[in-house]
Amino acid sequence: xxxxxxxxxxxxxxxxxxxxxxxxxxxxxxxxxxxxxxxxxxxxxxxxxxxxxxxxxxxxxxxxxxxxxxxxxxxxxxxxxxxxxxxxxxxxxxxxxxxxxxxxxxxxxxxxxxxxxxxxxxxxxxxxxxxxxxxxxxxxxxxxxxxxxxxxxxxxxxxxxxxxxxxxxxxxxxxxxxxxxxxxxxxxxxxxxxxxxxxxxxxxxxxxxxxxxxxxxxxxxxxxxxxxxxxxxxxxxxxxxxxxxxxxxxx
DNA sequence: CGGCCCTAATTT
DNA sequence: AAATTAGGGCCG
Numbered sequence: 001x002x003x004x005x006x007x008x009x010x011x012x013x014x015x016x017x018x019x020x021x022x023x024x025x026x027x028x029x030x031x032x033x034x035x036x037x038x039x040x041x042x043x044x045x046x047x048x049x050x051x052x053x054x055x056x057x058x059x060x061x062x063x064x065x066x067x068x069x070x071x072x073x074x075x076x077x078x079x080x081x082x083x084x085x086x087x088x089x090x091x092x093x094x095x096x097x098x099x100x101x102x103x104x105x106x107x108x109x110x111x112x113x114x115x116x117x118x119x120x121x122x123x124x125x126x127x128x129x130x131x132x133x134x135x136x137x138x139x140x141x142x143x144x145x146x147x148x149x150x151x152x153x154x155x156x157x158x159x160x161x162x163x164x165x166x167x168x169x170x171x172x173x174x175x176x177x178x179x180x181x182x183x184x185x186x187x188x189x190x191x192x193x194x195x196x197x198x199x200x201x202x203x204x205x206x207x208x209x210x211x212x213x214x215x216x217x218x219x220x221x222x223x224x225x226x227x228x229x230x231x232x233x234x235x236x237x238x239x240x241x242x243x244x245x246x247x248x249x250x251x
Numbered sequence: 252c253g254g255c256c257c258t259a260a261t262t263t
Numbered sequence: 264a265a266a267t268t269a270g271g272g273c274c275g
Contacts, residue, residue: 076255079265102257110255137273139255145255145274 030158030189031232033060042085042126046118047107051126053089055170055179060227061106061127065151072113083126091125091231104131106161106184108144129163130173130180134207143186143201143213146251155192161185164201164202171251181205185221188250189230191240198230198241199250215250218242 032041032048039052039059047063080103082090096103106127112118121127131140151157163181170179183205189198200221202214218229219242230238 078257081264097259105256108255133257133272141256142274 001036001196004023010184014022028064028156028158029232032062033160034228034231035059035226040086040126044085044118044124045115046112046122049083049106049126051083051086051090053086054090055163055165056095056176057129057163057179058092058106058126060160060163062158062160063107063111065111065157065159067152067154069111069114070148070151070162072115074116074119076109077120077123079120080123080125080128080209083124086124086126091128091178092174092176093125095176095178096130097174099130099173099211100132101130101173102133102136103128104136104140107159110148126140129184130178130205131184132205132211133205135184135205135211139211139213140184140203142200147188150190150192153192155190157192158189158230160187160227162225162227164224185225185230189218189220189233196233196237196241197246197249199245199247215245215247217245221246 033050035050038050039048041048046069047061050059051057051059052059080093082088082092087193093103103125105122106129107122109119109122112122141228147157162185164183164185165179166182166223168182170181172179184203186203187198188195188201191197198218200218202216202221202224204211221227222229222242229242233241
């Protein structure tokens, strides 16, 4: 198989993802988050995003992490760009400059080292939300590190991350008025070892040590976000793993 | 120490 | 627009 064919297939997938609702581009066997309303859905090499042009944040970003994907040679791009698939209504890097907020990856750059294109695309602003440095470089990053260590040990991890907006009027940054989330969620499913399990994590978008994670059930994150996570799992499995969480298995 | 999360300024 | 340079903090 040659590269031109690969690129063509990739473009076609992205186009399909743009035209069709999220369930059309199922993520592995777990499936992409389902919701009543969705924004611009784009399947990139390393992640699929549902982008919200009103908040200028992703609604969610979904990807898979495996041993192969947790390592590689692609060097960190460090060059943030608007997502060409989203267009002019995508958030801009300039909106973040001197705002006090980091351009925080939802799907981490380091989960895309397995492919140069995936690495570049992880720096698209459709994968970015405003995060206070204490969170982005603190507890958020620590959970990212743990995920890579789990995946490096074997199995496939299905991960979804996104912002949480409170009912209070949102703060905005930049001339593009990028909304600042009050917090973030991450949900993870794996069946490594033949034992399906899942967990949800909630973070406040704050500085310092108060930015610690809270582990919860996936059901709790679904109630908060109104998304249906991992909808392609067998119903019985989905119901069971989303209703409980064993915190000891997620340290 | 290397790896990872970044920032900002400058050059081409 | 892209690449380069220079810097900071945390963690295993």
